[in-house]
Amino acid sequence: MRLSKRGLGAEESATLAISGKAKAMKAQGRDVVNFGVGEPDFDTPEHIREAAKYAIDHGYTRYTPAAGTLELKKAICAELSRDRNLEYTPEEIVVSNGAKHSIFNAMMALLDPGEEIILPTPCWVSYPEMARMCGGVPVFVEGSEENGFRAKIADIEAAVTPHTKCILINNPNNPTGAMYTREELEELAEVAKRHDIYIISDEIYDKLVYDGRRVVSIASLSEDARARTIVINGASKTYAMTGWRIGWAAAPKDCAKVMANIQSQATSNPNSVAQYAVAAALTGPDDEIREMAAEFEKRRNRMVELLNQSEDITARKPEGAFYVFANIKKLMGKTIDGEIITDSMAFAHLLLEKEGVAVVPGVAFGAEGYIRLSYALGMPCIEKGVSRLMDFAQRAK
Ligand SMILES: Cc1ncc(COP(=O)(O)O)c(C=O)c1O
Known part of the structure; x- marks a missing residue:
């Protein structure tokens, strides 16, 4: 079809490739920790x-x-x-x-x-x-x-x-x-x-x-x-x-x-x-809303604390929302199993393939050398996912 310039100009989301791959891996029975999510993991309050x-x-x-x-x-x-x-x-x-x-x-x-x-x-x-x-x-x-x-x-x-x-x-x-x-x-x-x-x-x-x-x-x-x-x-x-x-x-x-x-x-x-x-x-009442925010705060604290234990990754403590934007610049140019981490997109693909952890590459947000991790996940998943991320970072030479 002869499609419009406006329609053709709309780019597919840069994050779709990663989330599609994560879903396919999950469907094949792989245990994937998905830090890519952009939504609260809580249910809508009952009232x-x-x-x-x-x-x-x-x-x-x-x-x-x-x-x-x-x-x-x-x-x-x-x-x-x-x-x-x-x-x-x-x-x-x-x-x-x-x-x-x-x-x-x-x-x-x-x-x-x-x-x-x-x-x-x-x-x-x-x-x-x-x-x-x-x-x-x-x-x-x-x-x-x-x-x-x-x-x-x-x-x-x-x-x-x-x-x-x-x-x-x-x-x-x-x-x-x-x-x-x-x-x-x-x-x-x-x-x-x-x-x-x-x-x-x-x-x-x-x-x-x-x-x-x-x-x-x-x-x-x-x-x-x-x-x-x-x-x-x-x-x-x-x-x-x-x-x-x-x-x-x-x-x-x-x-x-x-x-x-x-x-x-x-x-x-x-x-x-x-x-x-x-x-x-x-x-209506806002107690559940405040509880959710308090839970996000705990998860944020834990995620930032864990990430900063790595020698190669640093994470600034965010003031709000439910994402950590972690700096992975020290890992750029290193190799993992013979594959070079050229940029944040390559990092995200390799991390998913090697460790079963999905993150969003910083380039999707206009910032190379970073990854976005959502903490809209339960604490055990956060701990498991960050631990795998640290293993990945340690293996990169
Ligand atoms: C910064 C920002 N604005 C707006 C939205 C859109 O939210 P919704 O369309 O679900 O209300 C999002 C969702 O991810 C967001 O992150």
């Missing part, structure tokens, strides 16, 4: 599941308004006010099929062909591809490990050109778990104001932060910042609801209207039953 059953039995099974039910939008507004110090009205909320869809809507609403979007790296694999699908041009700004994997605000400002339309920040970050400080966000908001550019703030991991931290939303820092920011969040990570597909965007009314129009023509409303369940999640 949320019960709400969904109620919704099915009580007729919440029809089309809803395209941008989401009023009930859910009100629950989102209440949550933004309570937890993020952000005041929005329901007309400023667009509920979508996951935060991924919300980010896509945001880029569709902001980017004209050829306009630039600044993406601090390491960044989530989908941002650059989505930006390109929307006709935008990703411009990468490196957040070095020495700077806690956060891009320097001065470097972001230096990347601004007359074509820059927006900046996307992910706080806390996937894959590094890094969090921007309040001061950095204030500086970034000033940069955005000075150059009249917009901000997409992906805060999907905002409830999974550790050591008593709290996320500050850049939109809460000033009236001007609020007016130029699209805040993204969703139920997937916080409430262990990845399969339910509910995310949302909060943005000034004119922008929310455009995103809602785009969505109404593309997909109509997100699933009605899932919307009902997420409203219950946002308004």
Whole structure:
């Protein structure tokens, strides 16, 4: 078929090859520890599941308004006010099929062909591809490990050109778990104001932060910042609801209207039953959520402690999310059973083949010399997987 340039330009995820291989190995009976997962291993809390059953039995099974039910939008507004110090009205909320869809809507609403979007790296694999699908041009700004994997605000400002339309920040970050400080966000908001550019703030991991931290939303820092920011969040990570597909965007009314129009023509409303369940999640008890976060914190501590016992691998303690971004630069160029570890992709393939451990290569996030390990796995699996990783590192000569 003669397919579109846009369609052909969408790259297959760099991580698919690894996860496909891991699945095939598992199917052949191999014991694989999968650190590649991007979702909580907990079940959706019971009161949320019960709400969904109620919704099915009580007729919440029809089309809803395209941008989401009023009930859910009100629950989102209440949550933004309570937890993020952000005041929005329901007309400023667009509920979508996951935060991924919300980010896509945001880029569709902001980017004209050829306009630039600044993406601090390491960044989530989908941002650059989505930006390109929307006709935008990703411009990468490196957040070095020495700077806690956060891009320097001065470097972001230096990347601004007359074509820059927006900046996307992910706080806390996937894959590094890094969090921007309040001061950095204030500086970034000033940069955005000075150059009249917009901000997409992906805060999907905002409830999974550790050591008593709290996320500050850049939109809460000033009236001007609020007016130029699209805040993204969703139920997937916080409430262990990845399969339910509910995310949302909060943005000034004119922008929310455009995103809602785009969505109404593309997909109509997100699933009605899932919307009902997420409203219950946002308004219900949060003890299970806090327990999950506490468990993630314990796992993070253990994983980082174990990884740092290796001579060749180092791991910075992430502030949030559920990933460790480990430095494997000392192993680059070494050989294992005669095969050279040329880069993070080769490392991931060899580690999977030799030790049955799946990780995501850093190159997928725009950072060579690293691997991402998820700690959304039980403690015994974490210990087993890291021990195999250490054996692998020791064998490399
Ligand atoms: C940084 C980031 N943003 C957004 C998402 C999308 O989440 P969902 O579409 O499940 O709401 C993910 C999922 O992995 C993510 O890591």
